[in-house]
């Protein structure tokens with residue numbers, strides 16, 4: 001016998017969980033199913049949250065040991081109790097997951113079930129041998145690490161984000177393969193804790209998806225702080241012998257070999273649709289994940305997909321934004337379409353990088369006619385007080401309409417500053433709109449007002465010429 005639901009959501013991450021909750025609040029009878037026994041997804045258990053808990057601990061440790069610049073003495077005796085930090089992380093994960101479960105339990109039409117779902121036809125799912133029918137379904141099964149095809153007996157033993165947050169002991173040395181978002185955040189974190197870090201990246205610089213000025217600021221800081229960065233690397237094989245990895249790669253036509261106790265692979269993430277048996281439901285998919293239209297409907301109009309299992313930006317908040325669109329399109333009369341041009345995100349590197357809207361690189365790639373205006377934090381009062389003067393705020397301005405279509409921030413505190421940037425971009429503001437706000441002194445947010453003034457006065461002078 002099949003149990004019937006209005007909606008079945010597969011995957012309880014930042015995409016699936018809010019979608020299921022909102023649909024239940026609309027009055028729909030919903031089943032939320034996940035392989036894990038608790039909601040949260042990869043973001044909570046192996047991604048955003050564990051990485052930021054550990055990074056926060058490392059940053060606090062680093063602040064203490066590098067506080068000599070504020071004339072604080074005897075800072076070199078500080079120690080970090082890593083096992084306790086890992087315990088803190090586990091408690092936060094548990095608390096957040098239990099909190100989400102409590103919300104689920106309070107919603108009378110929402111059920112949670114642990115199990116692995118696969119389609120048997122376009123209206124039926126098999127969850128660990130039990131059958132469930134649905135009017136609508138949402139595939140929110142997230143992403144997975146892409147491991148390049150490599151030779152060697154060590155490939156199966158390398159760490160990914162599924163391993164690194166569970167190690168109770170700090171490694172002494174760590175070799176990162178790939179210098180994208182995951183590696184750059186983790187390298188700087190481990191480096192601050194005294195772990196000897198080495199990065200192997202195949203491109204000409206780290207963070208190749210990010211604008212070069214921002215990426216190179218982080219790359220220079222990394223190198224300055226003792227991380228070894230090898231670029232233009234063509235990885236050949238990874239062997240494991242005598243408790244050590246032996247990594248062979250080509251660089252500038254020469255073969256090089258490195259030995260390291262631990263290796264972490266972060267060479268990009270793909271969509272996870274493994275084992276869903278989408279063929280049985282006639283749902284189209286390819287390397288990028290489930291094929292969806294701008295309303296996030298799959299090739300079967302009643303089956304939607306969102307989050308990391310579809311092409312597009314791979315962030316927790318973007319997954320939740322997409323979930324809102326899906327539920328709206330399922331239960332409200334009008335249609336909503338995804339648009340990533342106002343997306344924002346923060347890389348928790350040192351300094352942090354925050355991007356709202358379209359960055360300079362994307363603007364040029366799209367052939368947009370834009371003006372660029374930059375405020376340098378070296379001249380900023382708050383930055384000088386904090387002795388943290390590297391970085392900048394950059395506005396990407398549509399030449400014709402004067403609307404700020406993108407903002408890049410490189411700063412020790414880009415995460416906090418990005419909220420204002422996201423609002424400016426989302427509301428299609430121009431410099432006059434920003435000047436209406438009286439920014440408090442001395443704070444980093446003054447940079448928005450000062451940059452807006454700079455743009456405004458420049459345009460006045462050009463007009464008066």
Ligand SMILES: Cc1cc2nc3c(=O)[nH]c(=O)nc-3n(C[C@H](O)[C@H](O)[C@H](O)COP(=O)(O)OP(=O)(O)OC[C@H]3O[C@@H](n4cnc5c(N)ncnc54)[C@H](O)[C@@H]3O)c2cc1C
Nearest residue numbers: 011013014015035041042043047048117142307308315316
């Ligand atoms: C190390 C790391 C750090 C990150 N840091 C950030 C950050 O700081 N900020 C940010 O915005 N993003 C960050 N991300 C990205 C973020 O984690 C993802 O974008 C986000 O988790 C995507 O959400 P999702 O709901 O699509 O998928 P997921 O969170 O992956 O959830 C998918 C769920 O589906 C379940 N599932 C899969 N298949 C099945 C099945 N057949 N049956 C039942 N259940 C199934 C899985 O168990 C999982 O719980 C980070 C990622 C990593 C790896």
Ligand SMILES: NC(=O)c1ccc[n+]([C@@H]2O[C@H](COP(=O)([O-])OP(=O)(O)OC[C@H]3O[C@@H](n4cnc5c(N)ncnc54)[C@H](O)[C@@H]3O)[C@@H](O)[C@H]2O)c1
Nearest residue numbers: 148178179180181182183201202266267268269314346347
């Ligand atoms: N703060 C955040 O929001 C945050 C943090 C971490 C991850 N994420 C999300 O997770 C996604 C995945 O992160 P990621 O770091 O795995 O991927 P990524 O796409 O950001 O970077 C992968 C890097 O690996 C390199 N690479 C690929 N194959 C290689 C090879 N064979 N040898 C050497 N280098 C190789 C690529 O050139 C690239 O620089 C990000 O795109 C982002 O969406 C977000």
